Amino acid sequence: MSRQAVISPSTLGAISVYRMVIRDISEVLGDPIIDMQRLFYAVMIQSGIERFQLPEGPSDDSQIPPTLSERISRVSFEALVPTLRGLHRVVTGAISSDSCTDSQRREVQELAFFLQDLYVAASFRRPIVTAQKVPDVGKLQEILREDMLLVVSGLLKSLELIIVDTPLAKAELPKSQLSSFQAVLRSDLFAPYAESQALLETTSSETNGMSLIGRRARELVDAFPAQLDLKKTGISALHALPAVIEAMAGKVLGAVAKPFVTALESAISQRSRLLVYSFHPVWRQVWDSKLDKVKSRLANGGQR
Numbered sequence: 001m002s003r004q005a006v007i008s009p010s011t012l013g014a015i016s017v018y019r020m021v022i023r024d025i026s027e028v029l030g031d032p033i034i035d036m037q038r039l040f041y042a043v044m045i046q047s048g049i050e051r052f053q054l055p056e057g058p059s060d061d062s063q064i065p066p067t068l069s070e071r072i073s074r075v076s077f078e079a080l081v082p083t084l085r086g087l088h089r090v091v092t093g094a095i096s097s098d099s100c101t102d103s104q105r106r107e108v109q110e111l112a113f114f115l116q117d118l119y120v121a122a123s124f125r126r127p128i129v130t131a132q133k134v135p136d137v138g139k140l141q142e143i144l145r146e147d148m149l150l151v152v153s154g155l156l157k158s159l160e161l162i163i164v165d166t167p168l169a170k171a172e173l174p175k176s177q178l179s180s181f182q183a184v185l186r187s188d189l190f191a192p193y194a195e196s197q198a199l200l201e202t203t204s205s206e207t208n209g210m211s212l213i214g215r216r217a218r219e220l221v222d223a224f225p226a227q228l229d230l231k232k233t234g235i236s237a238l239h240a241l242p243a244v245i246e247a248m249a250g251k252v253l254g255a256v257a258k259p260f261v262t263a264l265e266s267a268i269s270q271r272s273r274l275l276v277y278s279f280h281p282v283w284r285q286v287w288d289s290k291l292d293k294v295k296s297r298l299a300n301g302g303q304r
Helices: 009-029 036-046 078-092 102-124 146-157 175-186 190-201 206-223 243-267 280-302
Strands: 004-006 051-055 072-075 128-130 160-169 228-238 274-278
Touching: 004 102, 004 128, 009 036, 009 051, 009 102, 009 280, 036 160, 036 280, 078 102, 078 146, 078 243, 102 128, 102 146, 102 243, 102 274, 146 243, 160 190, 160 206, 175 190, 190 206, 206 228
Parallel strands: 004 051, 051 072, 128 274
Antiparallel strands: 160 228, 228 274
16 A cells, blocks of 8 residues: 655645755756756655645645646645644734744744644644654744743654655756656665665564565665665654653643644554654755855855
């Protein structure tokens, strides 16, 4: 059975922004344009996700290549919308000071989006692929009210970072070459690799599972060295809720506490966990490489 993951509206919006930003800066630099949407799906597919569930409603399906459209289905988020909106409202409303900088407010926005993604993953009981980074508790300490910080930090500290060998798409592959991934996906090596990744969704046989994932990842990279690099990547996993959530969530999160906590409790157990696959490290790699080129040209220009 194909592994499926869900994608939230906030991630779709972020990928659209990434695509426009990288397109524009690449044109200025005279670089080949990296299609960030294709790269996003390529990276997630190479992380063992074979199909994607996107929210129903207005979409950018016209921009999705035919080779990807067959891997995408639509699901209703209607029942989740009140809680998604409520989470965003209570988290962004927990800023402790009116004097926060724009950077600090962005940290809180990203926290709200990350908690929304956890709720989406729990509601569908599937891994989620996201453009969000895992929030840094240290950066939130001077921003959030103390009660919200206790709940948020307890939840974030419960996330386990699983480091695995992953056959990632080469970030600098031009748009024209991403179609070559069809050969990777059709190979006899890809399905066994994706099946091995599914072992991460359970807490049993972790040592054997990690060894199997690594071996099958290396086999893929050895077979397709022009398209893939073997890299250590981190997958965030939640398999237990801290006591502070049960003790304080109702008071801190208000009306959204019950659907949020209930969804998380129902989705995780001693044998199962929620997985969060983040595209953010790849985005930072691409964006930082572009910024380095801009800085280099400015420095060279200043020396003339």
